[in-house]
Amino acid sequence: MRTPDRFLSSGWGPVITGAVVGVLAPLLVKWGNPGNMGMCIVCFTRDIAGALGLHRASAVQYLRPEIMGFLWGSLSASLVFKEFRPRQGSSPLLRFLLGMLASFGGLVFLGCPWRAYLRLSGGDGNALWGVLGLLTGVGMGIIFLRRGYSLGRNHGAPGSVGWLMPIFMLILLCLLISSPLLGRDVQGNRVGPIFFSEKGPGSQHAPLLLSLGAGWLIGFLAQRSRFCTVGALRDMMLLRDAHLLRGILSLIGFALVTNMALGQFHPGFRGQPVAHPDAMWNFGGMVLAGLAFTLAGGCPGRQIVLAGEGDADAALFLLGMIVGAGVAHTYGIASSPSGVGPYGPVMVLLGTAICLLLGLFLSGEKE
């Protein structure tokens, strides 16, 4: 156990994690997930928000087992290696807000950083704008980090705090398996409180155990290797440390090869799965997401890993993403394959302004 773990904590850890994601994500698409959406934390939290009735976009409602598995994978690793450490108190409300804003940005682009790389590996040229936006957003966040930006310290919390998210995920799994229909719509049909898409991306999913298992393995490896799709860019730009970046290159490389092997590589800009060709807002959405993730300390996958380790602040970021997705689909902020939503662009500008103000107010040398 110790020797493979030392390997995972070494420079090879992110490379191996990236390789596993790069192979598993296209396979999850093969097994039933929507195109280029083998693993997307923004999309999956959006589907979870829809399944819980936080929005009624009927095409994107499903309780994605990948997210549950991901969090439990991190929980398992942190328990085995004694890194489970319940903690809280680092600007929880601001982290919730940043989670919402990151979700808005991601849903204008239609994906998180994970999916931006996966879309690229599937041949979706629009993702280039997303990755450029991500680089810009991370670069903007770094300006504040250099100026001493901080959300403050966390401190130890009671054990129960650390177990809340794993239990929340267990409840989601029970709801997925039991699919209760307790309500009635106007025609008297049994409906809700949990909603599942009958068509659209929400109806496309790999078998439960495969999704859960893939999520678990990725969560476990990500916890050991500290894999982070935003930290990779940040550490390279800020500290000239390519440790995590190698993981991203590995992810893109392995996903490209796997997609080609499975006949899922379709280069082009038009007609890409769950994507729109609006270059400006593909870029803008990811500027906002990249900035919000950087100000919160890591990509959505890293936030799930931290939540699995017992970090209640990261858990609030994740809950902010779920609520943000509900808001984005209720108020016309989220894009769809036919284009950006009516309020997407204005929300990207507003969200970016809010992030810049936060960065400004929370910077400055302390101590």
Added chain:
Amino acid sequence: METYQGIVRIDARGLYCPEPAILTQKALKSNPEAVEVWVDAVSAQENVSRLARLLGFQVTVEETGEGYWRIQLRK
């Protein structure tokens, strides 16, 4: 950050990555005799150690047994 007998001490406990690494980077730039960083997360311990090695410093990590690590960095 405080300096005591030529040693710069950084208490980075409770801070999120990359903050411990940034504080360390700033301290190392002032070319002190030694830097001591306190962190309470394994990932922060790994990040600070890796950064210091990249910058050519010798790294000694001491587990205090009180839920945090003392990382000593010397040229």
